[in-house]
Amino acid sequence: MARIFITGSVDGLGQLAASALVKQGHNVVLHARNPERAKYGLAKVPGAEAVLTADLSSMEETRDLASKVNKLGDFDAVIHNAGIYQVSEKELTRDGLPLLLAVNSLAPYILTCLINKPKRLVYLSSGMHKQADPGLTGLRQDKPSVTYSDSKFHNLLLAMAAARQWPNVYANAVDPGWVPTKMGGPGAPDNLAKGFETQVWLAGGSDEQSKVSGQYFHHKRQSRYLRQGDDVSVQRKFIAFCETQTRIPFLKGE
Numbered sequence: 001m002a003r004i005f006i007t008g009s010v011d012g013l014g015q016l017a018a019s020a021l022v023k024q025g026h027n028v029v030l031h032a033r034n035p036e037r038a039k040y041g042l043a044k045v046p047g048a049e050a051v052l053t054a055d056l057s058s059m060e061e062t063r064d065l066a067s068k069v070n071k072l073g074d075f076d077a078v079i080h081n082a083g084i085y086q087v088s089e090k091e092l093t094r095d096g097l098p099l100l101l102a103v104n105s106l107a108p109y110i111l112t113c114l115i116n117k118p119k120r121l122v123y124l125s126s127g128m129h130k131q132a133d134p135g136l137t138g139l140r141q142d143k144p145s146v147t148y149s150d151s152k153f154h155n156l157l158l159a160m161a162a163a164r165q166w167p168n169v170y171a172n173a174v175d176p177g178w179v180p181t182k183m184g185g186p187g188a189p190d191n192l193a194k195g196f197e198t199q200v201w202l203a204g205g206s207d208e209q210s211k212v213s214g215q216y217f218h219h220k221r222q223s224r225y226l227r228q229g230d231d232v233s234v235q236r237k238f239i240a241f242c243e244t245q246t247r248i249p250f251l252k253g254e
């Protein structure tokens with residue numbers, strides 16, 4: 001059985017993936033934005049091993065979260081699931097960064113760099129990444145500006161870059177479909193169960209078919225993605241931006 005850490009796992013797809021993995025007998029550590037949400041999450045996923053707290057809009061709290069994860073020991077898999085959608089592109093964090101960029105792009109970058117190397121990494125992207133600006137022109141160091149689509153393209157680039165840097169880790173991105181969570185809204189047309197089964201399958205790691213890396217999945221099938229996701233120069237541009245903003249170097253190669 002595997003030990004799995006999932007960000008943003010007290011609600012939505014994260015919570016559903018956590019519950020499914022616990023039911024399969026895995027040890028799952030949850031993550032919530034604050035103690036109140038942590039209590040809520042433990043009540044929803046009763047078999048969880050623990051819950052850690054951090055507001056991912058804060059770089060300091062996100063760094064601390066990585067330390068808390070490492071203090072619990074090694075993990076087989078990390079699912080980078082937490083995300084936000086309907087926020088103003090102008091809303092800034094206490095670090096002075098766009099909220100969308102901090103939570104959706106920089107937090108998974110920080111956690112990828114600072115959490116001890118797992119065997120499997122799963123990044124929640126979205127079909128909406130196809131509307132991103134593949135030139136990353138919004139990633140100006142002085143005044144960055146990103147859309148939700150841009151941030152989901154960043155998740156894909158991070159998965160591809162991690163897969164390249166750590167060839168013995170399975171690192172993949174997932175498009176869960178448009179599903180009825182708090183984020184997706186009640187009218188979302190896609191199947192909610194199919195929205196978390198791919199993450200569960202990749203993180204659980206027992207199926208030979210899931211032992212691939214640098215792929216983008218939709219409903220357990222490899223799917224088409226923005227071709228610039230494979231462009232190493234675009235990946236490097238994103239990584240260089242994150243390194244400067246966070247002052248955390250990217251993964252060392254093997």
Ligand SMILES: NC(=O)c1ccc[n+]([C@@H]2O[C@H](COP(=O)([O-])OP(=O)(O)OC[C@H]3O[C@@H](n4cnc5c(N)ncnc54)[C@H](OP(=O)(O)O)[C@@H]3O)[C@@H](O)[C@H]2O)c1
Nearest residue numbers: 008011012013033056057082083126178179181182183184
């Ligand atoms: N739903 C869809 O249709 C859809 C489609 C494509 C991709 N996705 C992706 O799938 C992932 C999960 O989405 P979802 O639909 O499950 O969304 P959700 O229901 O809104 O859940 C998002 C989770 O992230 C947490 N979170 C948000 N901001 C946070 C912060 N600053 N600090 C800590 N935790 C934070 C939320 O905590 P709280 O519960 O406390 O707010 C919640 O647990 C996201 O990455 C999203 O981009 C979703």
